[in-house]
Amino acid sequence: MTHIEAVFEHGLFRPVQPISLPEQTRVTVAVPDLASVIPTPDVREVLSRRHSSGSTDTAARHNEHQP
Secondary structure (H helix, E strand, C coil), rough: CCCCCCEEEEEEECCCCCCCCCCCCCCCCCCCCCHHHHHCHHHHHHHHHHCCCCCCCCCCHHHHHHC
């Protein structure tokens, strides 16, 4: 079996390297699970990002959301 690396774009699989197949050759494409293709962010990296709300006094609005 030959493995061909391809990129999926605009609804089509485009081979990364030239392929020597006759036109109209029917092939079967095996696609890995999306979980192994799409990288998931590392939770520690996401939580370590700094967020700036612009407010320097975080306790100033504490009571606004209390019942």
